[in-house]
Amino acid sequence: MTEKENPLRQEKRRKLKELREKGVNPYPYKYDKTHEAARLKEKYAGLNTGESVEADVVKIAGRLMTKRPMGKAAFFNIQDESGNIQIYLRKEELDENSNTVFSLVDIGDILGVEGYMFKTQKGEVSIHAKKVEMLCKTLEPLPEKYHGLTDIELKYRYRHLDLITDPESREVYRKRATILRETRRFLDDLGFLEVETPILQKIYGGAAARPFVTHHNTLDMQLFLKISPETYLKRLIVGGFEKVYDMNRNFR
Template sequence: MADTKHTDTTAADIEKLNDQMHVRREKMEQFAAAGVYPFGEKYEWDHHAADVKQAATTLETAATVVHLAGRLMAIRRHGKTAFCVLRDISGEIQVYFRKDLLGEDSYTLFKLLDIGDIIGVEGTVFTTHTGETTIRVSDWKLLTKALRPLPEKFHGLTDKETRYRQRYLDLIVNPEVKDTFIKRSKIIKGIRRYLDERGFLEVETPMLHTIAGGAAARPFKTYHHALDMDMYLRIAPELHLKRLLVGGLERVYEMNRCFRNEGIDTRHNPEFTTVELYQAFGDLEDVIAITEDIVATLAKQLYGTTKITYLDTEIDLTPPWKRMTMIEAVAEFTGKDFTGVTDLAAAQAIADELQVPYGKFDGIGKIINACFEEYVEEKLIQPTIITGHPLEISPLTKQQRENPLLTYRFEAFIYGRELANGFSELNDPLDQRRRFTAQMEERERGDDEAHQMDEDYCRALEYGLPPTGGLGIGIDRLVMFLTDSASIRDVLLFPTMKTIENK
């Protein structure tokens, strides 16, 4: 049987221990020598810190014995007494230790505690002469001895790289970070509740795809040994979800991860969360309405208002949001109007005048979109719905009857960032096959983000997809807006980071 004494040196002890860590390990051994297991057992708590504070008067009057568990965040010793700060998920509360109440042995062990240790306390509630709600500790238990000291109190953990890599430490030291992720959970629950109440069925579709489809993006490629075939981490669940509508599931949604092998910045992470939903017998207007209403509803649930502040800018999420077509938006911000432009040379001339680069094989639609991205996106601060996207950049979208160069598609922008994308889904199988064929030609010309041919999806459409409204919302960006977070890494518990060697 392996020797499990705490004094043993293991492979994890390669890192040089500093003085504080040596002292903490010595204290751990002292606990063990006194018969106290330094890494604790189950603890039956009955109150959180916030519960005690809220009901302090009642608890104090009734002399109710409360049990709490949490991490020590401050220790102020005064000989035979000590005031400490205990933090749990709900917040912090002061706890008071007295030698004459605890007894000699217990108080001697108490003096071995450090900031960062996790303990359980039992006691009654009282109010200090300064009005501070406090627990008078009658008994306590060590639940976990922390062998590493927390960052120095007044400097804290401010380096962003360290915060992202060691999120567990970030959550301990910076309470506002915890609040962000609690709000993220509420947002996700709110989206589910909103869609469930409107008859949408939550489904799960594959993460591993044989064809990287549903969006224009570079996929992560892997290999399945048993099946002897290449597979891709999904870039979008769209085509699987629409297959379900062919099968008769009229309203479906999926909230899950997607993966794109692209750049990393304040708005992009290789793995990210989206919600995609599809509504049979609906159209573009239905999903625009859902987008506006669901975002406004979430803001009201979190803050009681549809007016939020994002990076010192007030954003009014009250529906309906401002609307413009892509061509109208380009005209407003550049003075150049693509309305009626059907000649490629004319479109290229406008792009040249605006100094917007374009590819050798780009058509009018891609040029319009390039001008939009260059001159318009970052200026759409208040919530804005952009419609009328070119057919060339919308291979899965129904074509406008009144203008076949454009589609029934929209994107929602807030603070210059795309939040949502939706459209009246293309349900003509013949047109879809032609679009896939055109995309394949683009791939042959070097566009590795162009859509691949999906024969099974075309087959499914031939059985009949009802007229459908489809929508995708980026959960991470939505959480950014609703928590006033500047970077996507601030709303991901463990953002993708380049590995570094331990030193």
Template sequence: MTESSSGAGETHRLVAQRKEKLAAWREQRAAFPNDFRPDALAGELQQRHADDAAEVLDEAGHEVAVAGRLLAKRVMGKLSFATLQDRSGRIQLFMQRDLLGEDEYKAFKQLDIGDIVGVRGKLSRTNKGELSVRAADWRLLTKSLRPLPEKWHGLSDTEARYRQRYVDLIMNQDSRAVFMARSAIVRGVRDFFEARDFLEVETPMLQAIPGGAAARPFVTHYNALDHDFYLRVAPELYLKRLVVGGLERVFELNRNFRNEGVSTRHNPEFTMLEFYQAYADHHDLMDSIEALLRTLSDHVAAHHGQACNEDAVRFEQPFERLTMREAVLRYNENIDQQLIDDKEQLSRFAESAGVRGEASWGQGKWLTELFEETVEHKLVTPTFVTDYPAEVSPLARRRDDNPEVTERFELFIAGREIANGFSELNDAEDQAARFQAQADAKAAGDDEAMYYDADFINALEYGLPPTAGAGIGIDRVVMLLTGRSAIRDVLLFPQLRPQAATPG
């Protein structure tokens, strides 16, 4: 018998045993009651009474009702100890036969690790100094039919943690802390923009024309209209329509979908922040993003430090700002300005660096691909890279003094792209020409090229005020602020390859 089959057999035996206990319990009392109401949380009790001595607790006689999952149990004759975990933390239960009565104490001894219970009693401190609830009565609220893993931290198959996140959250306090920090980060983003008079909006997830990013979309079919629709790759074009309509400061915090590969940095479904501000340029956005990340970092470090490790990024120093040309020159040897300006020399150099190009590429595309191949992963400290070529920036405003490049930036931290933003192109005729170039590229076989969006051109013809907008990958921000190296560690339910169904 293999180790895996042996483990499966043991699990089946334990499940059968627990089902027998549940059947016996059903004959005696309600098996899944829903009338117990806790009035205290384990973590809050630990904090509130951290300095209270046993005598103080006994004199005060604090009576509490707590509910949660049993994670440990030690039975010792006339008394037992157990560990209860709720959403806030853990607290010890002190179960005594003389206080509970013979029958209730005997029933408690039959409970299994993983069962969910409600307990009422007074706070006390044991001889070893452990804050405890001295139970006066208790109730089984939910019977756990499957045994919890004994050493979840030690699982070599980390994919199991992602597939069964519910078990990971039960057993792994670090995972719980990460997702509590994530919630605080999302809340902090909203607070930041609302304090600056931005309006939170929602735009369509299903789009007739996917736009706003160079990415392959997911395709679905809308039966009522008998028409194919696309899960959005970005909300950008709809948000700019709102600025045309007079909503001069808007942001959206929601999901995007891109039909691309899965890796430690990519998930096909991900959370994105996009914000747009009229009468602002890309310099204003870089200032705002730097302030936002510093605010979020300070908050997580102050209130969720347990979610961070030594790899978490801090933002005490000002962010560096480099043009793409400056970055390529700094991080590549044997290259100079003259080579960058010559398409033939640049393409040969890029190919020698590992770039696999196409004959249709212009100088700007070659420069961008060389940057991505040789520079991105070296940008460890927070760095804004600016002046992206117009050739690879179909929605960005050209620089007045150099129309070959745009007022666009990307932010890189720890070798990852975190944000992308630019002064928006509000010249309807220029935008129409760039859309057409993208449409031509798509017709030539570029699956990630943008579609021609005639309605967006129509909106621009009504007049988009001078505007700047940016997108920030929230999942990657959470990775940075909690020191996680894989995007799956900060997604509650990351996308995984479907697993063959197995009998319970």
């Protein structure tokens, strides 16, 4: 289906145009938030049911994931890197700009919300919004919210969409970063020196695999993508280093 035939894309572009016509910048360059979602929920977890803290003004930014209008009020959830948090608003409490933004918002848009914390009758720590700003109007629809991307091939090709809809995929990235950090710390504590070996090599070696071949035009030289760092690490040992390691990528 082409962009012209897709009603969701057409509607998003119509709303983008209307936002601009009403004087709302749909892509502001800056928004100063005060907290992340997870930190707010942790900080105000001790509130009693129905209790609010109007004196504490908080500002948060995140992607709109759900929206539940209820007449002149609405509940919605926004998600940032740390997690998600529920937002509550009443239209008569918002300024004109905020009402314009909320009337033209779509799932997937990135919003800035200013308000105060309270705990709902169901015991959920939430933000009572006093101001809503559009930070990024999305022009492409998100995958279906409950199942996300289920096709493995699509997950690899559209990793950004998979990360938006699947918290487990985001956790893989965090765990990978932790593993690399702790591996480096372990080796550094043992006195090893981290080095970088060439990605493009004149002679490939260290493993029995067919290399990826490219050509250096200026030097008129055939080069190979690294199969293994072994030979270059050995050169460093010959050069006088006794403990070296390389957190590298090999191409096989």
